[in-house]
Every structure is written in structure tokens, then in C-alpha cells.
Amino acid sequence: MPKPLTENTTVTANQPAQIIELVQRCTAQRTPIVDYGHAHKTLGHPPPPDHIQLILQNNTIEHYDRDLVVRVEAGTTIAKLQATLKKSNQFLPIDAHDDMTLGEVITHNVFGPLRVGFGAMRDLLLGLRYIDGHSRDIHVGGRTVKNVAGYDVTRLMVGSLGELGCIYEATLRTSAIPQTVLSVELSIDTPRRLDAITTDLLVSDVGPVHLALHAQANHWRVHLAYFGHTAGCRAQSNALETFLNRFAPELKIDRTQETTLDQDAQQRTRRSQWRRHTPALVKLIVPLAATGAVCRQLSQWATTYTTLQIDALPAHGRVFAGGDLDADSAHKLDLHTSQLAASVGGLRIWYARPTGTQSIDPWPPALTDRATLTKLKHAMDPHNLFNPGRFITAQQ
Amino acid sequence: MAAAIETVLNRLREVVGDEGVLADRNELVAYECDGLPIAKGVPTAVVFPTDTGQVAECVRVLAKLGVPIVPRGSGTGLTGGCVVFGGGVIVSTSRMTRIESIDLANRVAVVGAGVRNLALNEAVAARGTPMGATEGGWLRFSPDPSSQSASTIGGNAATNAGGINTLKYGVTTSHVLGVEVVLADGAVVRTGGGLCDGVGADLTGLLCGSEGTLGIITRVWCRLTAGPRHFRTVYAEFGCMREACQTVSDVVASGVVPTSMEIMDGQMIGVIEQAFGYGFSAGAGALLLIEIDGVEAVLDEQLESVVRICGANGAEGVRHCADAQERAELWRVRKRAFGAIGRISRSYCTQDACVPRSKLPEAIEAITAIGGRYGLKVTHIFHAGDGNVHPILLFDEDDADDVQRVLAASEAILEYCVSIGGTITGEHGVGVEKLHLMEKMFNSATMAAFGDIKAAFDPDGCINDGKLIPSDRIRIELKGVTGMNVPGGAG
Numbered sequence A: 001m002p003k004p005l006t007e008n009t010t011v012t013a014n015q016p017a018q019i020i021e022l023v024q025r026c027t028a029q030r031t032p033i034v035d036y037g038h039a040h041k042t043l044g045h046p047p048p049p050d051h052i053q054l055i056l057q058n059n060t061i062e063h064y065d066r067d068l069v070v071r072v073e074a075g076t077t078i079a080k081l082q083a084t085l086k087k088s089n090q091f092l093p094i095d096a097h098d099d100m101t102l103g104e105v106i107t108h109n110v111f112g113p114l115r116v117g118f119g120a121m122r123d124l125l126l127g128l129r130y131i132d133g134h135s136r137d138i139h140v141g142g143r144t145v146k147n148v149a150g151y152d153v154t155r156l157m158v159g160s161l162g163e164l165g166c167i168y169e170a171t172l173r174t175s176a177i178p179q180t181v182l183s184v185e186l187s188i189d190t191p192r193r194l195d196a197i198t199t200d201l202l203v204s205d206v207g208p209v210h211l212a213l214h215a216q217a218n219h220w221r222v223h224l225a226y227f228g229h230t231a232g233c234r235a236q237s238n239a240l241e242t243f244l245n246r247f248a249p250e251l252k253i254d255r256t257q258e259t260t261l262d263q264d265a266q267q268r269t270r271r272s273q274w275r276r277h278t279p280a281l282v283k284l285i286v287p288l289a290a291t292g293a294v295c296r297q298l299s300q301w302a303t304t305y306t307t308l309q310i311d312a313l314p315a316h317g318r319v320f321a322g323g324d325l326d327a328d329s330a331h332k333l334d335l336h337t338s339q340l341a342a343s344v345g346g347l348r349i350w351y352a353r354p355t356g357t358q359s360i361d362p363w364p365p366a367l368t369d370r371a372t373l374t375k376l377k378h379a380m381d382p383h384n385l386f387n388p389g390r391f392i393t394a395q396q
Numbered sequence B: 001m002a003a004a005i006e007t008v009l010n011r012l013r014e015v016v017g018d019e020g021v022l023a024d025r026n027e028l029v030a031y032e033c034d035g036l037p038i039a040k041g042v043p044t045a046v047v048f049p050t051d052t053g054q055v056a057e058c059v060r061v062l063a064k065l066g067v068p069i070v071p072r073g074s075g076t077g078l079t080g081g082c083v084v085f086g087g088g089v090i091v092s093t094s095r096m097t098r099i100e101s102i103d104l105a106n107r108v109a110v111v112g113a114g115v116r117n118l119a120l121n122e123a124v125a126a127r128g129t130p131m132g133a134t135e136g137g138w139l140r141f142s143p144d145p146s147s148q149s150a151s152t153i154g155g156n157a158a159t160n161a162g163g164i165n166t167l168k169y170g171v172t173t174s175h176v177l178g179v180e181v182v183l184a185d186g187a188v189v190r191t192g193g194g195l196c197d198g199v200g201a202d203l204t205g206l207l208c209g210s211e212g213t214l215g216i217i218t219r220v221w222c223r224l225t226a227g228p229r230h231f232r233t234v235y236a237e238f239g240c241m242r243e244a245c246q247t248v249s250d251v252v253a254s255g256v257v258p259t260s261m262e263i264m265d266g267q268m269i270g271v272i273e274q275a276f277g278y279g280f281s282a283g284a285g286a287l288l289l290i291e292i293d294g295v296e297a298v299l300d301e302q303l304e305s306v307v308r309i310c311g312a313n314g315a316e317g318v319r320h321c322a323d324a325q326e327r328a329e330l331w332r333v334r335k336r337a338f339g340a341i342g343r344i345s346r347s348y349c350t351q352d353a354c355v356p357r358s359k360l361p362e363a364i365e366a367i368t369a370i371g372g373r374y375g376l377k378v379t380h381i382f383h384a385g386d387g388n389v390h391p392i393l394l395f396d397e398d399d400a401d402d403v404q405r406v407l408a409a410s411e412a413i414l415e416y417c418v419s420i421g422g423t424i425t426g427e428h429g430v431g432v433e434k435l436h437l438m439e440k441m442f443n444s445a446t447m448a449a450f451g452d453i454k455a456a457f458d459p460d461g462c463i464n465d466g467k468l469i470p471s472d473r474i475r476i477e478l479k480g481v482t483g484m485n486v487p488g489g490a491g
Helices: A016-029 A078-086 A102-107 A192-203 A230-247 A261-272 A288-305 A327-344 A370-380 B002-016 B025-031 B052-065 B117-125 B153-159 B203-207 B241-254 B266-276 B296-312 B324-343 B357-373 B400-419 B435-441 B444-457
Strands: A009-012 A052-055 A060-064 A069-073 A125-131 A137-141 A166-173 A180-188 A210-216 A219-228 A252-259 A280-285 A309-313 A318-323 A347-352 B045-047 B069-072 B089-092 B099-103 B108-112 B176-182 B188-192 B216-223 B231-238 B260-265 B286-293 B317-321 B347-350 B377-382 B391-395
Touching: A016 A052, A016 A125, A016 A166, A060 A078, A069 A078, A078 A102, A102 A166, A137 B444, A180 A230, A180 A261, A192 A210, A192 A230, A192 A288, A210 A261, A210 A288, A219 A230, A219 A261, A230 A252, A230 B296, A252 A261, A280 A327, A288 A309, A288 A318, A288 A327, A318 A347, A327 A347, A370 B188, A370 B203, A370 B444, B002 B045, B002 B052, B025 B045, B052 B069, B052 B089, B052 B176, B052 B216, B069 B216, B099 B117, B108 B117, B117 B153, B153 B216, B176 B203, B188 B203, B188 B216, B231 B241, B231 B296, B231 B324, B241 B260, B241 B286, B241 B296, B241 B357, B260 B266, B260 B324, B266 B286, B266 B324, B266 B377, B286 B296, B286 B324, B296 B317, B317 B324, B324 B377, B347 B400, B357 B377, B357 B391, B357 B400, B391 B400, B400 B435, B435 B444
Parallel strands: A009 A052, B045 B089, B069 B089
Antiparallel strands: A060 A069, A069 A166, A125 A137, A125 A166, A180 A219, A180 A252, A210 A219, A210 A309, A280 A318, A280 A347, A309 A318, B099 B108, B108 B216, B176 B188, B176 B216, B231 B286, B231 B317, B260 B286, B260 B377, B347 B391, B377 B391
């Protein structure tokens, strides 16, 4: 007779069979299994007070280095995975903090500036193993880079916020570590200018592998980089100067630095570190060519009300804004970002809400696919065990 | 029965007009199969809606009357996925051909599901770039299946189509930002849209490649990406397939990411020479085509690296070109290769599987040997860079034994591919052709989960039931059918 689960406890699972047993016991006892990840604890509606927290294994199962493919347990941290891959001169081309687990990166669709050159998790993920709400051990996708057998549940799980099952293993593409990384920093008077030139920049010979926009004390900076052979990186950097002189003379190259992948990754992490600790953080997803304009409006709004930190991915229409806001300012920011997102056909999501702002809905207004997602949640997690109520409301 | 059919047709005519319903038996024959003629079934009717509203209304009418619904684009699929078995109505998207918008600054095009892949690409390329800042710069919808002049964007999305460029640029799902889909109850759902990111599980990802079993895709938001402007194309001849395959594995392991790597064996080289007289060496055992694209400043260095790897693996002749015309001619020959196979065999069956790229050398030998065990000749031309093998089994369609041996050998080949970490289909899909192999690829729990997903979207099995996953309501048995003449058309 298994011991009854103690609520609000942490359970470590070493094998899929143990997760299955846990899901069965939680089903019988109607105890939710909660995993919001390290960096996303404040995203979405809070978990029910009584729940079980699951800790998963943390190993690389197999690195098919000649195929540039790796199979990893979902509890593996990004730091550990990158260290393993580095031994074979490879890396996982995704912007995620070292302490995040692979499972968290998948279920929250974590991405950053590298998406320009390498895609996001939906492009890197080849296969998944997870336990669903029926206590079944599901294996989808595989280790080949092309695979259209069966429903693409692998991609479905990307960004699923841990609501559809417990992922315990993933298979991913990797990339070769580039010989040279050339990082370039530019200053720009107004981020709106980026909206006009980003497409041409990406289509040209000076298209970078990563691109990000940051506001630092009312100064806008663009960070980009080239990966590859030294001569090629230098040629691109020189061509960038010519491109800017001709088409965007107001963008000035402040610094060009030859660096390593590790150093470049550290810089990217450092630039996004503020988001991990800020009490108020809102994300806007907007049409690509509206990114700069949205950043500018947020910046202008901030000069009236408060101080905001802003960063954005101009190639992917993602803007983060946040800071040490009190409840009143957060409510005002909510109104502003909601209107801003609606005016450009975008979405706004609260990643962290300061105390006293629980009335703010973290999610954007329901889209037409919400009902379909709810049906899927019911099909895959009929007892509403996994992160219940975080985003999807259970089907009655 | 006739009265019931007439009721269905009349209701559909109310929705799409007389010109939107095809019910003449002689004309319906054109819709009895796709690129897999072994799987045939004449539909009760074909309906041609012109917008999402009409599709939704047609689905409501048909679902209410209990008539099976099968979505169809231009019918270029290779697995029987858009064929009606046992009666039903095809909902064709072929008249939904409006390119609604091409937004260069946001790098997205919104198109009706019936827009042809090539038509979209021509329209996008003609627009250049927003600022015209880069000479010759252009955007495109990257997926390039061999059928791209005929196949529709909706069909590409529904089957998650591949192509020659996928090695570097990814398959269709990586280029679809969102879809509009009509569900079995007539509800219209929009996933994603013009944005690069969304909230919650990736429904767009699930719908891509669902082979029209979860709903009918009526509109697609296509991601536009930079089209390459600088190329180097290498063609290397080898004494045997193992050397060519090893070269592919070594290029992958080196970290160079070519746009494409395609292999053909000695037999195919001979066929192509007979047909097109391109100038390949008749005695070569294998030919490897490698294309790299990117920034001009780095291409020669990458080319050097690729040529070195070819040489290290015993390439007998390595040529390369940067000339656009020569390159275009090479790829034209590659894309027409399947049409030339008739010179060596009356009938042929092209299989589609994927294996880990490091296992290509042994896999190709094993597949050829399996064909031999069944008394069949096998020839190869395939997307080697993806590990996407397309063994072509040669046979005589009038020989019933031959047909049986082809079916048995196909199954053995696919089982072998699965056994070495591969998959039963890399780009063609499951349809009805590989339905019986799904349980060899997936455990019973996963098959049950697939069934649950289907039921969540389509509880009564109204739309394309019996495709992709087995159904209790409809069973399609292909084995034992003679007169097989499978044209293939891989990749």
C-alpha cells in the first residue's frame, strides 16, 4: 500500500514508472502536480495551495554528436547540457538562463536574440517523452531531423505552460560552436527607425545571427552578432557599416568585438538578467514592424509615470517592459500596454505582477483558439492535474 | 439512397451555388486518387467553396447529414490522404486562391488555402524588399516540395511538406505562423496569426501535419524569410553509395549546414544520363549534389571544406559551380529524375523514410539488400542531408506476385528504418498508405493519445476519418490490390 502523498511536498522521480505512479496517486487523491519552473514562478494564475512539486532527473541520455542531435532528461539544467555539448564542440542554440531546466525552456517557449539565426524551441525540438493525465507514457517525434509520422504533439507541447503533461525527456538539434563570434553594439536615437530597416537588414549580406534592442537610461542600443569564420564575420561587419551609412546613417556602430560563444552568451544573459528579479514585468507580442514604435511609446509613457526597463527582439516582435512598480503604476501600465497591444493587433502578458495587483488578468483577452485548447487539455489531462488553472480553465 | 444524395447536393448548392458542386460520375473520377493510385475511391461529390464561411457552412451541412468529409488541395499527396473511401464528399480548397496580403515589413503573407506554393513565391519575389536596400534581395516562403508548382499552401501546411531546402531552412511548420481552420462542428478557429509568438500550447504546430484529420485549413499566415542570393553547388562522383553516404555524414558532423545534400545511385545516374544527357559519368557508383548558400565572403571557405570532405571519402570527380544557369540546370535535372524512371521499369514504388544521418551508409546497403531478399531491384535518389531516404522499388504492375513482394519489401524497409532510430515517413505523411505501420512506430499509449486528440477535435469522426490514425468507423485495406502503378515523385 503506497504511502499517502503529503501535500505541498517535493517529489523526485528517477524513472518514468515513478512519474506514472505519482500521477496515479495524485489522480486518486485529487492532488495537483505543479511545476512553474525556476524563472516563471509568477507567470499566470497562481497554483492551488495544496499541490505536489515534481523534480525530474538531470542527465544527458545520449549525444548523437555526428548527427548534431542530443537526447536529454527534462530536469537537466541548461548549464549542464551546454557543458556536455561543449565537449563535442557543440551547443544548444537557445537563449535560456543556466539554471533553467530543459523542461522549463520547452513548456515556456523560452527564446531570445539567437532566434534570428537558429529558430526557437519549436524548430529545435525533434522528440519528446511525457506522462499524460491518463498516466500514460507517451513518446512522440524521434531523433531524425525530418519526421511527419503521427500528430505533431512535440510542437504542441512547446509553450504549453506545463498544463498538458509531465515532460521527462527531449531530443533536440544542436549546432557546431562557431570559430568566431563578432558582436556589434550600435546606438540609435529612436527605436522606430529599426522598424523600417529590419527586413532589409535580414535579407542583406549583413543579416546577423542575433539581434536585440535595449533601453539603457533613455539611450537605445542595438546588439547584434555574426557567427562563423573570422574572415566572414569581419566581412559582414564591414558591410554592415556600409549598409548603415547608406540606409540608416543615424545608427552608429559604437563597438565591434571579437569574442567567444561563451562570452557572447554571458553578455546576452546579463542583458536579460533584470527580468528575473523585477517585481513587475509585462511582455508584448506585436507585429514585427511595430516593435520599435511600441518600445518608443512605452518609453514615452514611462517618462510621465515611472521608470521602465525595456528590451525587445525587433526580428520577432517581442517586447519586455518592467521595473520596480507599485500597484498604482502597474495598473496604469496594464491599461497602457493593453491599449497599445490592441492598437497594433498584438498581445500583452504579465510575467510578474507586484503585490496588490492580483485583479490584473495576466493573460490577454481570450482568442478563438482558447476553447480548442481547453478541449485538448481535457483530452490530455482529464483530471486537471497539471498546473491547473494557470492558463486554461478546466472544462466543466 | 439516391434521394438522400440529392438532398445533400441540394443543400451544398444552396451554400456554394450550382457551379460549386461537382456530382457527375465521369468527372468525379478525376478525384478518385492522389499520387498513390493504389488507394482509390470515387467521392459522392466534390464541393468548391471560395471562402472560409462557405467551408464552415458546407461542413455543418455534411456533418448534420452524417456524410463523411475529406479535405483536398490539389491532390498531389502521395499517401491517399485526400481520397474518399466508402462514400463521402470532398471539400476542395482549390478555389480559395486569394493572396490576401503580402506584408514585407512584417515578413508575413496571408493566403487562402488554395494558393499554389509557386504562385505565392512568385508574387512575393516580385515585390523585392521594403526599402530595396539590398540589390537582388528577396523574401520567400521557404518550403519547396517538388510539387510546388501545383501543390497548395493549405496542403503543404496540412501535410507539413518538405523539399530540397529543408536541410537548412526547415519544413513547412517552421514557416507557418498561424492557420484558420474549420472544425468538424463548423466552428472557425484561428491559431497564431501574423505574430511570431502566442500564448499557450502550439496549436499551429499540431494542426500542421495533421493531414486534414482535425479540421480543414482555409487560410494560412506564411512566414517570409530571406531568399539566398549567393550559392556554390558541388557535384561529386563516387565509386559506391557507401562513400557518398559517409561524405554526407561527415559534412553534417563538421558543422557546415548546406542548403541541400542529395544522393543518387549509379542506376539513377544512368537513367538521368539517358533521359537528359547532363554529362554525369556513366560509370559512377553514386553522385552527391551539395549546395551551400549564404554570405558571399564565406562561401568559398565552406566550399573548400566540403570539397575536402568529398576527397577524403574517395570522390573520383568533384566539380563545383557558382554560375546561376548551370546550377538551375542541375536542380532541374534532379527534380525531373522521377519522370525518367519509366526507362528502366514499367512500375515503381517510392518509399519515404528517415534515418539518423550517421547511419546512412549502413541503411542504404541494408535497404538495397532487403529489396534483393524479395527479388526486387531498388534504386535510390533522396534527400541525404536530412537522412530522408526514398528507395525506389522497381516491379511489374501486372504481376500480382510482384505487387505483393513490393508491399512486403516496403514494410520490411520501413520496419528496418524504425529499428535503427528512424521513422516511417520523413515528408510524405501517413495517409492510408502507412496506417498499418503506425503501431510499429508508436507504443499503444501514444496511439491512444493520438486518438484522444482526434476525438477532442472531431468526436464523431466527420473529417478525414481513417487517415493518419486507424479508425473504428472506417477501415481501408490496401494489401492485395493489383494494378499498382505508383508514380512516386518524392521530394
